[in-house]
Amino acid sequence: MPPSTNASEKTLLVLSAVLEHPRFTDVVEATGLAKATTHRILSTLVDRGFVSVGSNGTYVPGPTILSLAGRALQRIDISAIAQPIVDELVAQVQCTVHVGVANGDEIIYLIRADSDKPYRMPSRVGLAIPMHTSGIGKTVLSGYTDEGLARYAARTGVPPRTEHSIRDLEGLRAAAAAVRERGFAEDDEENEPGVRCVAAPVRDHTGTIKYGLSISTLTLEHTPEQVAAMAPYAIAAAEKISAALGHTP
Template identity: 70%
Template sequence: MVSGSTPAPRTRAGDEPGRPGPQPEAAPGASEKTLLVLEAAMAHGRFTDVVEATGLAKATTHRILATLIERQFVAVAADGTYLPGPKILSLAGQAMARIDITAIAQPFVDELVEKTHCTVHVGVKNGDEIVYLIRADSDKPYLMPSRVGLAIPLHTSGIGKVVLGGFTDQGLERFVERVGLPRRTANTITTLDGLRAEVAEVRRLGYALDREENVPGVACVAAPIYDTTHTVTYGISISTLTLEHSIDQIEAMAPLAVEAAQKISAALGHTG
C-alpha cells in the first residue's frame, strides 16, 4: 500500500454509482391504516386478531377502531366481537343495488365465446326458474333456440343445476314438491332420487351438464357464479348442438366455464 493513502470504502450490493440499493418499504399512511383495520374487523371480530391481521400497534388499532365505531362503520356485539355497523351495511346495500351483472360479465362472456366458438349464456335464478340475462353467439351458421328473458326450469338446465347445487337437501325436496319436475325431453330428470344424484355430482365436480334435457339436440356445460355471500344466484353455460359436439367434448370445456365463472364471481366481490 502506498504510504499516506486511505483504504477505499467497502461497498455493499446496490452501492455502485447509479445503482440504488433496496429501499425500505414505506409505512402505511393514515387512510391505508384505517382501511386495514376496517377490513380486519370485518374478517376477524376479536381485537387481538385484528391487531395481528393488520400488523399495527395495539394503540393505533384501538384508536382507529374507536373512530370506526363512533362513525358507525363498526358495531360491537354483546360478547365484544366486532360486526358490520349500520353505515357500512347501508353502503354495501347501495353498492349491491348498483351492480349490473350483464355489464360485469360481458367481457368474460365474449372471451369465452372466442375460446370455445360456442354460444354462451348467463342466467339468474328467478323463483323456480332460470332467466337468461346474456346470450352471446359464436361464428357458427346457426343460433341456439334461446333468447334473453327466456325462463326455463331449474332441473332441466345446466345453469339451473349449479343453482340447485347450492340448495340444502331439505330445500331440494321442497323444490321438487313445488314444481313436480315436469318433463321437457326424453332425457329430463323427473324423480327426486334422480335429481339428488345429479346435484351430488354437480357439487362434487363444480359444474353441471345439460344432456339434451331441456331442448332435443342441444347440450351445455355450466358453472356457478358466486356473490359476496357465497350464494349461487347466477350461472354461466357453454351451449352447442350435439350434432357438432359429443357430451364428452362438451364436458371437456368445463374448465373454461369454471374459469369464466370464477372471474365473474371475483368481479362481483366474491373472495372464496
C-alpha cells in the first residue's frame, strides 16, 4: 500500500476487502493496513450500516450498502454502458454490431451500430427474434441447464426460420455445449438468409448471461471461417461490457 494513502482511500480499501473476506484477519491481509486502523474503520462501517457482524463474528454486507446496491442496479442502462464499446468494435471489424437482451424466449435488440458499408442489416432496435435462431440467443441458452433447455423446447416447439435453423432439443443442446466450449456462438443464415454472425455472452453482476453481443455481416462478404475469426473481438467487447455491469470473472 502506498504511504500516501489517505483516510478515504483506506476506508474504501477496507470496504472492498470486507465484501470479499468475512474474517477480520483476511481483511487486514487484503488491505495491508495495520490491525488497529482496520478495526477502527470496520467499526465505523458497522455503525453506519455498511457492514454487519454475523452471529459467528464474521462480517457481512450491511443494510445500507445493500440498499445502495439495489438502487444502483435499478439505474443501470446497458445501452449507455455498452455504446462506446460497441462503437469501438464497429471501427475494428467494419461490420454491424448488435447488443440484445433476453426477454422470455426471445432476444430483443437494444443496440444496432452500423459500419460505413453501403448496406444495412435487416434488423432494428426493439426487434424481437427467437432465441434459438440467433447468435445472441444461443449465448443466453448456453447458460441454461439441460432441464432449462428442455423446457424451452417444450414451450416454443423450436420452430425454424430458415432451412439452417435449429429444429429440436438435440440441436439446442449441441449449440449450448458449443458456446460453453468455445466461448462464442455462430448464426450461419439461421435467422435471416444471406446473413451470418458471431456472438459472445454478456454477463451481469451475478454472472448470469442475460445479454449478448454479435458481429453481423453478409454471406456474400465474409465466409464462415472469416466470421469465426472475428470471435475474439466479440468476446473481448462482451467481456468489457460484462465488467462494466459488475461481473468479476
